[in-house]
Amino acid sequence: MLAVTADDHPSVAPDGPVAVLANPTAGRGRHRGLLPGLLDRLAATGRPVRLLEAHSADQAEAACHAAVADGVAALVAVGGDGTVHRALQAVAGTPVPFGPVPAGTGNDFAVDTGFPADPLAAVEVIADALRAGRTRPVDLARLTGADGTRRWYGAVLAAGFDAIVNERANRMRWPRGPRRYDLAILVELARLRPRRYKLRLDGEPQEVDAVLVAVGNAPSYGGGMRICPDADLTDGLLDVVVGGRFDRLTLMRVKPSIYQGTHVRHPLVRSYRVREVELAAEGITTYADGERVLDLPVTVTAVPAALRLLR
Known part of the structure; x- marks a missing residue:
């Protein structure tokens, strides 16, 4: 069984920003109007919030990698499973904690890991964990x-x-x-x-x-x-x-x-x-x-x- 360590990965800045990857087209755009409120709830934790800029899936993945390399305190993905998938490429095997906010057509990973299906409720769970410094380890599959x-x-x-x-x-x-x-x-x-x-x-x-x-x-x-x-x-x-x-x-x-x-x-x-x-x-x-x-x-x-x- 393979173990994952933080060796050779960027360290987490405890007071660093929370990076947010948001897909405005996820779920055919039905949650687009919620994004400002979601960002406000994350900002209420007292941490700066950085909304990552990306206009394609490849750009989104690259932006997540850059954010992790910069030492962000956490990465949050607002979207469906596709958005989560892009974010996972950057945080897998690193000490950077991750929060999925289900806002897509398919939100299987978020729901199966115990997050509420409602985006506002899910971001509250993430915000509470950020305040408490609480994380929970889960497995990933490497292809x-x-x-x-x-x-x-x-x-x-x-x-x-x-x-x-x-x-x-x-x-x-x-x-x-x-x-x-x-x-x-x-x-x-x-x-x-x-x-x-x-x-x-x-x-x-x-x-x-x-x-x-x-x-x-x-x-x-x-x-x-x-x-x-x-x-x-x-x-x-x-x-x-x-x-x-x-x-x-x-x-x-x-x-x-x-x-x-x-x-x-x-x-x-x-x-x-x-x-x-x-x-x-x-x-x-x-x-x-x-x-x-x-x-x-x-x-x-x-x-x-x-x-x-x-x-």
Whole structure:
């Protein structure tokens, strides 16, 4: 099991500013008007608040890295899982504490780590933790690609049908909005076929034909779908859920049960709990925290206590 230390990382300035990454388009902009109030609540802790400037996802990630390198006292992300994912790349494995304010379409990481779903209530939890100097360690997953590229994620890595649908939707130029995703589901259902996956679970090799493959540090993805229902963010392990040779009809019948996590009782579903998994298949681009990340093959490693939450 890998340990995380603060060695070689910037030290935290106890009286330094709180850096805030805010995505104004998260949740289709429905929480945009809340940002001034959220910043005021953080400023009420007596610390200066620095709103990071970014006009793209890459700029957002770079701004978070720069803030951490400058020695901020904490980093707060206002948005959905995608915003959290960008922020995690900067704070993972460092002593800089982190607070997610759920304001997106999908807020799985924030909710699964115990923050209120209401943004104002969540920022109050973060502000209270800042005043008290209180943090709570949770695990993260570290993703390594074939070329050595590394990414961190907090919730779930999708590497099956859901990842394929996301990839299809991202290539489509029409229709706009959520209907594009619905159309992508229909297209990929028509093309549905099990794919051959090669797994290495804590060193033990296995091959399987599967339609759904997910590696969870946390239970949920996609806005409350409990794909890895038994995942625990403090156990130092990953939950790997594999859905086998589903046909179209069976998949559509099983998919609603993912919201309750009862799909794992289906005879075609297998679950594993491991410290590390190597995952390979042809033609799959993975999605972590809802964000496009790396092509298979990848290695996913559980890293205990890789993040300090303001909670």
